[in-house]
Amino acid sequence: QVQLVQSGAEVKKPGSSVKVSCKVSGGNFRSNGISWVRQAPGQGLEWMGEIFPLFGTANYAQKFQGRVAIIADELTTTAYMELSSLRSEDTAVYYCARDLCSTTSCQMFDNWGQGTLVTVSS
């Protein structure tokens, strides 16, 4: 049984950075992509980017290009998402989500972390 467990809530100042972790247990960490999806309070879901541990490659939504970095640590089977130059509009719950497909990215997600609330406030 695959489980994704994320790090705890964060409060950040505008202009700073936040790094959220996602520990994956069960399954084969290398074979499935991990995406990050955020949800502002009372709003819908927004995909930020993904990493494919098998290939070590990350892809980002254009909106976040240059401001987000997603990495995967195979030794600890943990994925990380770092978002920089934070502004109030980045206040949201950030989810990691595991790709349904193995060895290829099919961008459908059957396992999700519990979410991490990031609050950006002065």
Add this chain to the structure above:
Amino acid sequence: EIVLTQSPGTLSLSPGERATLSCRASQSVSSYLAWYQQKPGQAPRLLIYDASNRATGIPARFSGSGSGTDFTLTISSLEPEDFAVYFCQQRSNWPLTFGGGTKVEIK
């Protein structure tokens, strides 16, 4: 990017009734559409992938249909645990996008 429009915004129904949720894409996404259920304070849960395939462990009362630009999620007979928000998501074009959601509430 592809815009997904879900309707209605809110659906008020009673347990046992049939729920029909719509998702319309701004351009064709073929059959590359998924549906998720989200309850308050929880992460989304995959229900349907590639328009009509139920994910592992999803009850048969959930079904999906459609292709191209028009898709439907049907819940044949609402159970108390089905009252939640439902999102559609396309993976046909980069970047993947989600619809704004339909809330199914108890009437």
